[in-house]
Amino acid sequence: xxxxxxxxxxxxxxxxxxxxxxxxxxxxxxxxxxxxxxxxxxxxxxxxxxxxxxxxxxxxxxxxxxxxxxxxxxxxxxxxxxxxxxxxxxxxxxxxxxxxxxxxxxxxxxxxxxxxxxxxxxxxxxxxxxxxxxxxxxxxxxxxxxxxxxxxxxxxxxxxxxxxxxxxxxxxxxxxxxxxxxxxxxxxxxxxxxxxxxxxxxxxxxxxxxxxxxxxxxxxxxxxxxxxxxxxxxxxxxxxxxxxxxxxxxxxxxxxxxxxxxxx
Numbered sequence: 544x545x546x547x548x549x550x551x552x553x554x555x556x557x558x559x560x561x562x563x564x565x566x567x568x569x570x571x572x573x574x575x576x577x578x579x580x581x582x583x584x585x586x587x588x589x590x591x592x593x594x595x596x597x598x599x600x601x602x603x604x605x606x607x608x609x610x611x612x613x614x615x616x617x618x619x620x621x622x623x624x625x626x627x628x629x630x631x632x633x634x635x636x637x638x639x640x641x642x643x644x645x646x647x648x649x650x651x652x653x654x655x656x657x658x659x660x661x662x663x664x665x666x667x668x669x670x671x672x673x674x675x676x677x678x679x680x681x682x683x684x685x686x687x688x689x690x691x692x693x694x695x696x697x698x699x700x701x702x703x704x705x706x707x708x709x710x711x712x713x714x715x716x717x718x719x720x721x722x723x724x725x726x727x728x729x730x731x732x733x734x735x736x737x738x739x740x741x742x743x744x745x746x747x748x749x750x751x752x753x754x755x756x757x758x759x760x761x762x763x764x765x766x767x768x769x770x771x772x773x774x775x776x777x778x779x780x781x782x783x784x785x786x787x788x789x790x791x792x793x794x795x796x797x798x799x800x801x802x803x804x805x806x807x
Contacts, residue, residue, distance in 0.1 A: 549577035552651060553597040555588035556581060556630070557606055561653060565601065565630075565661070572662035579691075585617070586610050592622055599665055604631040604642055604650070612645035619646040625669040629657070648672065695793035698779075701786055703731040703742060703789060715772070715795050717765035727765065737761040737769055745774075753778040759796065771800040 552569065556562040559581075566579045580597070582588045583594025587604055592600065600618055604611055618627050629642040630651045639650035648668035650662070698703055705728060708721040716735075718724040728734045732742030741760050748755050758774040776791030 549575045550598045551596060552576055552579045552665075553582075553588060553591055553595075554579055554581045554605070555585060555600065557583050558603070559583070561630075565656070568656070568658040568661045570657035574662050574665060585614050589617060589621060592618060592625070597622075597625055599668060599750045600625055600627045602627055602629050602647075604629045604638065612641050613643040613783060615642060615647050616806045624672065626672040628664055628668055642713060693794075697789075697793065699731060699789045701746070701788070703733075704729050705731075706788055712793055713762075715770075715793060716753075716762070717768070735762045737763060749776065749778050753780075755791075770795055770797045 554562055554565060562581045569576045569579060580591060582591055585608060602614060606614065609717060615627055627646060628646045628649050629647040629652060630653050631638055632653050634652045642650045649664050649672055651664055694709060695715045696705040696709040697705060697712055704726040708724050710721060712722045713724045716724055736742055738761065745758060754777045756775050761769050762772055764770060772795045773796045774791055776789050779787045779790050781787055
């Protein structure tokens with residue numbers, strides 16, 4: 544866990560005595576905690592969390608005014624990237640699992656809590672949260688690269704439906720989003736290709752060779768205009784050799800085709 548900045552902790556706890564105990568435990572750890580903000584109920588906790596910066600929330604799972612796991616969801620909805628630790632008076636695996644499934648990083652039994660355990664739980668929660676954020680950022684970066692490609696990328700089922708498409712493919716075909724493309728084109732052979740039987744020719748070639756390169760065809764865009772495309776594709780099969788789907792790329796080659804036509 545990085546400790547470049549000091550930590551602010553929001554403690555939502557109805558028992559003032561236990562709250563003082565937790566605050567005191569932080570003073571016995573090596574964590575750089577600058578402030579522990581204690582509130583006694585969930586509405587006050589939500590108000591504080593929405594208005595101020597906190598690095599971790601410690602929540603009493605059995606608040607008198609709360610609803611257990613539902614409270615965790617309310618906190619996570621307000622600040623998804625702030626880890627939540629839950630405390631409870633019962634050493635019950637079912638309760639602990641309920642809390643974790645609701646979004647808590649850990650469940651701490653109050654009678655067993657000590658400075659070492661508290662410090663470890665906070666460190667692990669922050670480290671897990673940082674790892675989860677890194678995964679999200681990596682996925683977003685990949686999605687940005689994937690959607691900003693000039694080439695269209697697709698996965699299609701053998702019966703002619705789009706299983707996956709990127710934003711570039713949607714743009715090439717004249718659709719606003721990949722979702723719109725997938726919803727509109729449910730029979731590629733009839734809806735996309737201008738030449739009848741072109742999809743069948745594509746499938747025959749794939750069946751024979753499992754790959755295809757430079758498969759050039761005229762297709763209908765969403766608005767009915769016709770363009771030329773070039774497809775590169777491979778067949779994806781399971782361990783038994785059964786065809787699962789086709790995966791490949793599409794380029795708009797209309798400009799090249801028009802230039803070639805002018806030279807003839």
